[in-house]
Amino acid sequence: MHIFGGTVAQAAARIADPAFITECAHRFRTIHGRSPGEAEVRSWENSWPPLLRVLSAAELSELHLLLEYELPGTSQRVDALLLGHRPRTESLVAVAVELKQWQYAAPHGTGPGMLNVGKREVLHPARQVGGYVNYLTEWVPPELHLDVEGLAYLHAAPSDLIDGLRGLQGTGPSAAYSILGPDDVAPDAPSHLLAERLHCGGLRPAAPQRVTAFLEARHRPSPKLLARVADVIGGHETFRLIGEQDKARQRINSAIDAARQGHRGHIVVVTGGPGTGKTAIATRVLGDLCRDSGANPRLLSPTGTLSRQLGRAVGESARGLIATLTTRLPEELDKDTSVVLLDEAHRARTGQGWRTTPFPKLLTDLMTRCAVLVLFLDEGQIVRPGEGTTKDELRRMASQQGCTFAHVDLPTQFRCSGSRPYLDWVDALLSPEARPPRWNGDGYDLALADNPAQLEEWVADHIRHGRSARITAGYCWPWDSPDVPPLLPDVSITWQDASGEHLWERPWNSRADMVVAGDGVPGRAFWATDEGGQQQVGCVYTAQGMEYDYSAVILGRDLTWTAQGWRAQPGESHDPATNRLSPQQYLRYALNIYRVLATRGTRGTRLYSTDPATQAFLRTVLPGRPHNESN
Structure with a gap:
C-alpha cells in the first residue's frame, strides 16, 4: 500500500x-x-x-x-x-x-x-x-x-x-x-x-x-529466508522445549499435518499461567514450519514489546514472519497453507465487553484466512477492557466456523524458580476474596519492602551482582514524560518513618519505539532486558510477556485492601483505558495487572503498597526483608 x-x-x-x-x-x-x-x-x-x-x-x-x-x-x-x-x-x-x-x-x-x-x-x-x-x-x-x-x-x-x-x-x-x-x-x-x-x-x-x-503480488517468505530463520530458532537455547511443552508442540503439529492433507480449518488453544513456556512453544513451532520451503507461517503478538524482542532474538531476517497484530490482519495469508501462531492472545483487541458480533471479528477474520490458527492464552492476564478472549469462546467459535478444536493446558511453569506454590500464593492473594496463607518460603525469594528506596536498593544490589532486576508499578501516576530523554520523574512517592518524611521519584520507562530512546535509556520494547532499564519504572504494558531475575512491584492506590477484601479505585488510575470504569468493572483488571507484575521475577519478588492499610495487610502474609539486606 x-x-x-x-x-x-x-x-x-x-x-x-x-x-x-x-x-x-x-x-x-x-x-x-x-x-x-x-x-x-x-x-x-x-x-x-x-x-x-x-x-x-x-x-x-x-x-x-x-x-x-x-x-x-x-x-x-x-x-x-x-x-x-x-x-x-x-x-x-x-x-x-x-x-x-x-x-x-x-x-x-x-x-x-x-x-x-x-x-x-x-x-x-x-x-x-x-x-x-x-x-x-x-x-x-x-x-x-x-x-x-x-x-x-x-x-x-x-x-x-x-x-x-x-x-x-x-x-x-x-x-x-x-x-x-x-x-x-x-x-x-x-x-x-x-x-x-x-x-x-x-x-x-x-x-x-x-x-x-x-x-x-502476493508476498511470501523465500525458501532461503525460511531456512535461515529455522536454523536460528533451532540453535537458540531459549526455545528448547521440555515435557508438557513438547507435548503441546506435537498436538499443534498434528493439526498442521491434517491441514497439509487437505483437512483445513483447525483451532488449537494452548493455555498456561506465567512462565509455562507459551512463547517458547510458539517460536519453536515457527522454526519447525520454516523448514518447509513452501510454508507461509506467521508468529504474531498483540504487544509490540514481545514481537520486537522475538524479532531481535531471531534476527532481522524474521521481519514479516514475526509481527505485531493490532486491528489489521497480516498481508498475504493463504487459507490453504498458512499457519498463524498468536501469542499473548489475551491481549488481542477483540472488543470484549461491548462488541455486537457473537465472536471477536479480528479472530474470525484471521481464522478464515489461514489453515490453522494456534492461540496461546492466559485468561488471568487480560488487563484492559476490549481485549482478550476465553477458551470456551474459542471453542464455540470453532464450532460455528466448522473448524476442529483442540485444547492443551500447560500445568508446569519454569519461571519463579519453578515454584508452583508461589504462583498459587499469588493467585490466592490477587483474588477478590484474598485469603492467601502466610508465605513461608519454598526456594523463592519473596518478602515485603518497607518503602520504595528499599526496593530500589534491592534491585541495584542484584544488578551489581550481574543479575537482571526491574521495578514495576500500577499506572497510578501521570505519564507526562516526552518519548525521549530527559524523562520526567513522574512516579513520585512520599512516606514517613522514624527519621522523618522521605520522597522517592523516578521516571516511567520511555515510550519511544527505538531500541535506544537516548542517553542510555532503552526504548519501551527493551526496557525489561537492556542496560539502563533498571533506572526507570515499568508498567504492565512493557512488562507483560517479559521476565527478569528479580522483580520489585509497587502497588498503587488503584487496588487497596479493606475489611471486605480488595477494593478497586479506578479514579486512582491514570490509564485512560480503565480509569472510567466502575469499581466493580475495574477490579478484575486491577487484580490481573498486579498478577502480571508479580510473576515476572524468575528468582525473587519484593512487594510494596503506597496505601498504608494495604501495606499492613501484606505484612500479615509476608515476611519483612531479610536481615542481611542492606538499607
Whole structure:
C-alpha cells in the first residue's frame, strides 16, 4: 500500500499544490486508520520537493513512483520506491529511497549501526535501506524477476555529515547502499550522472502491467529466508522445549499435518499461567514450519514489546514472519497453507465487553484466512477492557466456523524458580476474596519492602551482582514524560518513618519505539532486558510477556485492601483505558495487572503498597526483608 502512485512527472506537477499533501494525508488515514502526525506531514513537505527536482533533472520523469510504500506484513514504510525496467533484461528494478532532513548526526557508542540525531538514537540510514532491500528481495515472488537497490538521500545535509555517515558504513553489507547529499546530486550535473548516482542509470519506464503485477503480488517468505530463520530458532537455547511443552508442540503439529492433507480449518488453544513456556512453544513451532520451503507461517503478538524482542532474538531476517497484530490482519495469508501462531492472545483487541458480533471479528477474520490458527492464552492476564478472549469462546467459535478444536493446558511453569506454590500464593492473594496463607518460603525469594528506596536498593544490589532486576508499578501516576530523554520523574512517592518524611521519584520507562530512546535509556520494547532499564519504572504494558531475575512491584492506590477484601479505585488510575470504569468493572483488571507484575521475577519478588492499610495487610502474609539486606 502507498499514499501516492504515479509517474515522477505527475508527482512533480502537483507537489506545489497544497491540496496534494492534503490528499496524501487523507489516503494515509484511509489505509492506516489514523491521521499522520504533524512531523510526518512536515517531512513530506520538506523532503518530497527536493527528491522530485533531482529525479526530474536526471530525466527520470517517466519512472513509476510510490510514496510511503508499506512493506506488506510489516509496519515499515519506504519513503519513496522507484520502479523501472532495464533494457535487454527481464528484470523489473525497484530502487528504495530513504529521505532524511538531517543537518546533524553523531556516532553512537554502541557501534556504527546507530547514530545520535538530536535527542534521538536512530539507525544509520544505510542500515534502514538495507532492511528494505532485504525484505523486497526475500518476500517478492521470484517470477517478478525483481532487482532491488537502495540509497539514502539527505537533501539538507552539509558535506561533512555525508562524509561522516559514509565513514561509518564500514565494509559490511551496509556499504552497498549510497549515502547522497545535495552536492552529489546538484541539479546542474549531467542527467546521466545524476541517474547513475540514484541507481537508476539506464532505467526505462516499466510496462503498466509489470507495475500492476508488482503491486498485486502476493508476498511470501523465500525458501532461503525460511531456512535461515529455522536454523536460528533451532540453535537458540531459549526455545528448547521440555515435557508438557513438547507435548503441546506435537498436538499443534498434528493439526498442521491434517491441514497439509487437505483437512483445513483447525483451532488449537494452548493455555498456561506465567512462565509455562507459551512463547517458547510458539517460536519453536515457527522454526519447525520454516523448514518447509513452501510454508507461509506467521508468529504474531498483540504487544509490540514481545514481537520486537522475538524479532531481535531471531534476527532481522524474521521481519514479516514475526509481527505485531493490532486491528489489521497480516498481508498475504493463504487459507490453504498458512499457519498463524498468536501469542499473548489475551491481549488481542477483540472488543470484549461491548462488541455486537457473537465472536471477536479480528479472530474470525484471521481464522478464515489461514489453515490453522494456534492461540496461546492466559485468561488471568487480560488487563484492559476490549481485549482478550476465553477458551470456551474459542471453542464455540470453532464450532460455528466448522473448524476442529483442540485444547492443551500447560500445568508446569519454569519461571519463579519453578515454584508452583508461589504462583498459587499469588493467585490466592490477587483474588477478590484474598485469603492467601502466610508465605513461608519454598526456594523463592519473596518478602515485603518497607518503602520504595528499599526496593530500589534491592534491585541495584542484584544488578551489581550481574543479575537482571526491574521495578514495576500500577499506572497510578501521570505519564507526562516526552518519548525521549530527559524523562520526567513522574512516579513520585512520599512516606514517613522514624527519621522523618522521605520522597522517592523516578521516571516511567520511555515510550519511544527505538531500541535506544537516548542517553542510555532503552526504548519501551527493551526496557525489561537492556542496560539502563533498571533506572526507570515499568508498567504492565512493557512488562507483560517479559521476565527478569528479580522483580520489585509497587502497588498503587488503584487496588487497596479493606475489611471486605480488595477494593478497586479506578479514579486512582491514570490509564485512560480503565480509569472510567466502575469499581466493580475495574477490579478484575486491577487484580490481573498486579498478577502480571508479580510473576515476572524468575528468582525473587519484593512487594510494596503506597496505601498504608494495604501495606499492613501484606505484612500479615509476608515476611519483612531479610536481615542481611542492606538499607
